Amino acid sequence: MDRIAIVVVLLGGLLGLAPLGALGQAGSGSLQSIGLLNVERADPAALRAAQAGMTGPDDRGKDGPLSAVGMELAVLYHQQQIGGAASVQALRGGDRQRPKTRGGDPQSRTPTGRTLSPVSSDGRSVTVDAVASGNPSRLLDDLRALGLEGGARAGTVVSGQLPIAAIEEAAALPSLRGMMPAYARTTAGSVGSEADTAHAAATARLNTGTDGSGQKVCALSDSYDTADAATSAADDVQSGDLPGQNNPEGRTTPVDVLDDDYDTDRFSLPTDEGRAMLQLIHDIAPGAALGFHTAFGGLAGFASGIRELADAGCTVIVDDVGYSAEPFYQDGPVANAVDDVVTGDGAAYFSSAGNDGQNSYEAPFRDSGQPGVLNSSSDAHDFDPSNANTDVRQEITIQPGGTFQVFSFQWTDPSALVEGSSGPDTDLDIALVDETGTVVAQSASDNVSTGVPAEFLEYANDGSTAETLHLVIEKAAGPDPDEIKYVYSGSGPFTDSDVTIEEYDTLGPTVYGHPMAEGAMAVAAAPFFNTAAYNPNADPATLEAFSSKGGLQIRFDRNGNPLSTPESRAKPDVTGTDRIDNTFFGTDIPDDALGGIDGDPHPNFAGTSAAAPNIAAIGALIRQARPGLTPSEIYSRLENTAADVTSRLNRSANFVSVAPGPDPWSGHGFVQAEPAVPAVDVAITNASGEGRATGGGDGAVDLTWRQVGEEEDVTLDAFVIQQGYFGSGLADRVRVPSNGAGDYSQTLEDLPVGTHRFRILGVTESSAGTDSLVTQSRTQVTLRSSDATATAYPNPFRDALRLSITFPEGREAQSVRVDVYDVLGRRVATPVLSREVDGSASIDLSGRLPRSLGSGTYFFRVWNEDFAATTKAVRVR
Numbered sequence: 001m002d003r004i005a006i007v008v009v010l011l012g013g014l015l016g017l018a019p020l021g022a023l024g025q026a027g028s029g030s031l032q033s034i035g036l037l038n039v040e041r042a043d044p045a046a047l048r049a050a051q052a053g054m055t056g057p058d059d060r061g062k063d064g065p066l067s068a069v070g071m072e073l074a075v076l077y078h079q080q081q082i083g084g085a086a087s088v089q090a091l092r093g094g095d096r097q098r099p100k101t102r103g104g105d106p107q108s109r110t111p112t113g114r115t116l117s118p119v120s121s122d123g124r125s126v127t128v129d130a131v132a133s134g135n136p137s138r139l140l141d142d143l144r145a146l147g148l149e150g151g152a153r154a155g156t157v158v159s160g161q162l163p164i165a166a167i168e169e170a171a172a173l174p175s176l177r178g179m180m181p182a183y184a185r186t187t188a189g190s191v192g193s194e195a196d197t198a199h200a201a202a203t204a205r206l207n208t209g210t211d212g213s214g215q216k217v218c219a220l221s222d223s224y225d226t227a228d229a230a231t232s233a234a235d236d237v238q239s240g241d242l243p244g245q246n247n248p249e250g251r252t253t254p255v256d257v258l259d260d261d262y263d264t265d266r267f268s269l270p271t272d273e274g275r276a277m278l279q280l281i282h283d284i285a286p287g288a289a290l291g292f293h294t295a296f297g298g299l300a301g302f303a304s305g306i307r308e309l310a311d312a313g314c315t316v317i318v319d320d321v322g323y324s325a326e327p328f329y330q331d332g333p334v335a336n337a338v339d340d341v342v343t344g345d346g347a348a349y350f351s352s353a354g355n356d357g358q359n360s361y362e363a364p365f366r367d368s369g370q371p372g373v374l375n376s377s378s379d380a381h382d383f384d385p386s387n388a389n390t391d392v393r394q395e396i397t398i399q400p401g402g403t404f405q406v407f408s409f410q411w412t413d414p415s416a417l418v419e420g421s422s423g424p425d426t427d428l429d430i431a432l433v434d435e436t437g438t439v440v441a442q443s444a445s446d447n448v449s450t451g452v453p454a455e456f457l458e459y460a461n462d463g464s465t466a467e468t469l470h471l472v473i474e475k476a477a478g479p480d481p482d483e484i485k486y487v488y489s490g491s492g493p494f495t496d497s498d499v500t501i502e503e504y505d506t507l508g509p510t511v512y513g514h515p516m517a518e519g520a521m522a523v524a525a526a527p528f529f530n531t532a533a534y535n536p537n538a539d540p541a542t543l544e545a546f547s548s549k550g551g552l553q554i555r556f557d558r559n560g561n562p563l564s565t566p567e568s569r570a571k572p573d574v575t576g577t578d579r580i581d582n583t584f585f586g587t588d589i590p591d592d593a594l595g596g597i598d599g600d601p602h603p604n605f606a607g608t609s610a611a612a613p614n615i616a617a618i619g620a621l622i623r624q625a626r627p628g629l630t631p632s633e634i635y636s637r638l639e640n641t642a643a644d645v646t647s648r649l650n651r652s653a654n655f656v657s658v659a660p661g662p663d664p665w666s667g668h669g670f671v672q673a674e675p676a677v678p679a680v681d682v683a684i685t686n687a688s689g690e691g692r693a694t695g696g697g698d699g700a701v702d703l704t705w706r707q708v709g710e711e712e713d714v715t716l717d718a719f720v721i722q723q724g725y726f727g728s729g730l731a732d733r734v735r736v737p738s739n740g741a742g743d744y745s746q747t748l749e750d751l752p753v754g755t756h757r758f759r760i761l762g763v764t765e766s767s768a769g770t771d772s773l774v775t776q777s778r779t780q781v782t783l784r785s786s787d788a789t790a791t792a793y794p795n796p797f798r799d800a801l802r803l804s805i806t807f808p809e810g811r812e813a814q815s816v817r818v819d820v821y822d823v824l825g826r827r828v829a830t831p832v833l834s835r836e837v838d839g840s841a842s843i844d845l846s847g848r849l850p851r852s853l854g855s856g857t858y859f860f861r862v863w864n865e866d867f868a869a870t871t872k873a874v875r876v877r
């Protein structure tokens with residue numbers, strides 16, 4: 001699928017305000033969907049029970065016992081209660097793929113996406129995002145006690161796979177404010193990269209001596225090596241398209257896969273889009289180490305994955321995933337994670353800008369004075385901006401086989417997804433009605449209660465003729481918001497589009513969420529065949545019609561307070577190349593198309609999800625040449641040397657002009673690697689380490705590295721070795737004099753068993769005696785003993801505490817339990833019932849120990865049937 005990966009987090013809709021009589025028997029009702037859940041096969045009894053659970057005794061409000069989990073989750077729960085897992089499978093259906101545009105010209109192929117169901121294929125669990133009412137660690141513990149798997153948290157958000165049977169109990173948790181199912185949409189060596197030529201990256205490598213050595217470039221996407229694809233990761237290594245043990249070019253460092261936990265037996269089929277991204281990176285920066293972490297599993301899982309990659313030494317990170325509950329007007333949990341790793345870890349961060357063009361409606365909320373269609377007491381929005389007329393319905397045409405999806409409708413309120421933010425004070429609902437006024441799709445959560453100012457819906461035209469529907473937006477409670485906005489899919493960039501907004505199409509910006517983060521570089525897309533290297537009429541490039549336009553403003557701070565002046569962020573930042581060859585992902589451009597410009601059998605990876613990794617790889621070349629540059633300085637080199645883009649394709653496949661200078665379509669322009677990448681002055685390469693046990697539970701690590709290059713005006717005086725353990729920051733350990741180019745080694749002793757992170761800084765010393773950073777490199781070493789070990793850190797501790805569990809080399813992953821004992825041998829807590837440990841892992845016990853646990857010494861026993869390891873730590877209150 002060549003569509004940018006958008007993970008859609010969906011709030012449950014409210015069926016109770018639409019007449020149930022129209023539903024009829026299962027499968028025969030006029031209501032097709034609630035949110036993004038197709039309910040045509042729902043049991044009417046399940047719908048009625050879900051309605052009662054949402055609305056409460058008066059059958060009208062949004063204050064029932066299931067209101068915290070939303071209508072979708074309520075329907076899933078009662079559907080399973082009535083008909084078992086098989087009946088839930090009937091609702092789940094297949095992953096819906098929107099048809100490609102019908103044009104034969106490869107320029108007219110819009111990257112299509114598929115909405116991945118959060119419901120497991122066995123009908124027993126659902127991936128959720130939950131908002132905590134207080135301590136998110138308490139909510140995580142409570143949901144784990146109900147069977148939550150793959151749990152993660154970020155700020156106020158907890159994500160994971162929850163048993164559907166536990167939804168009713170979850171709704172009653174005091175620690176829960178609101179919950180929603182998480183809908184994901186995916187994007188779109190021996191195989192060379194057209195981006196290497198289009199961006200002149202090959203020339204830059206040749207002229208500067210760079211290849212990405214000393215850098216670690218890591219990607220977040222759906223999966224890495226779990227799809228049933230034309231090639232596997234092992235195949236790609238053997239063909240030279242990825243690094244690894246059997247790489248024929250000697251690039252033997254394997255891809256560091258931190259998390260590819262994608263259960264194909266339970267969840268939607270993966271695409272291994274992350275592996276395709278890494279192939280593009282390896283083409284441009286073949287000397288860089290690579291890493292991967294899935295971004296699926298909810299908002300919290302995505303944010304945690306970003307931080308885990310930074311902890312694993314990734315110096316450049318790129319993603320092509322988004323969550324539609326990410327706030328339009330405020331930095332959300334993923335954006336905050338991006339800013340954290342950029343400012344705290346110095347990682348450069350790149351993100352795909354999006355593939356939604358101008359598919360957005362936005363306007364001030366205008367109270368029409370007329371009632372809504374879901375609730376007669378609601379106030380309908382007036383789409384007509386004139387004072388002369390009132391129109392509460394927006395006409396939309398959906399072609400046969402087409403799907404109209406509002407994957408994010410939001411308004412100018414803060415979001416409780418952001419830690420410290422109270423959430424919205426306005427409750428809005430949306431619905432689609434047919435020509436008779438019958439509601440066919442709706443989404444109507446209690447946004448004030450759940451804390452998330454967002455709604456989502458989808459409708460598919462399964463008939464043989466075009467269908468005309470009308471969108472209604474209505475205010476259920478609260479003040480009129482200053483601005484309402486939705487971003488939709490289904491409207492392609494060409495005249496045979498699946499969806500047409502027939503009126504009030506405001507053509508708004510569609511870049512939102514973490515690509516808007518201050519620390520992120522958002523990347524637009526231009527196809528390689530419309531760049532100067534391949535097309536003399538494109539100078540330097542012509543943008544894809546679907547490449548998202550920027551222009552949104554940030555209106556709230558992290559605490560949800562309105563900014564005195566809305567903050568404009570110029571996004572996208574730059575433009576990269578897409579439609580790139582790889583071994584398995586995408587669709588091949590026919591050999592006879594465009595004058596035979598792509599006369600090979602390899603599939604072409606389209607979308608901004610392909611453009612972003614190409615620019616990330618060029619960023620790695622810059623970082624190798626100038627390791628002392630900050631991420632913002634790397635971004636500046638890419639922006640200041642980019643070539644101005646003055647042309648783009650529009651929806652009708654016509655070439656139209658873009659204003660000179662930075663613009664909301666291409667940013668600063670098309671990236672030029674040759675002027676952006678400087679020659680290597682001094683670099684640290686081949687940094688590695690080996691741990692060895694020395695007895696007594698401690699050990700030593702032998703570090704080795706190499707200094708290469710040294711210009712006359714750059715002299716390296718010393719290396720500063722920094723070391724970090726557990727979640728601690730890096731601290732200076734030893735200083736080693738530099739003697740110029742050559743090999744170096746250093747031993748660090750008295751290190752506890754576990755995983756250590758090392759950073760080697762190359763510095764020059766000023767006349768004032770202060771150091772100036774010139775180059776740096778990172779490596780990570782796991783120190784093992786002959787037995788399984790456990791270590792607590794920090795020690796002593798207050799509230800924050802981690803346990804490091806380390807197995808000897810070769811021991812397989814195991815599930816462990818953690819028990820806590822006092823000095824009298826009494827068990828006082830079991831913070832972990834079951835946790836999978838593979839080789840070496842850090843278990844965060846912060847917030848999971850009883851509040852009543854006083855000051856004193858405690859023993860932490862990590863065990864299963866095969867082994868036991870105990871460590872002690874002192875709590876100070």
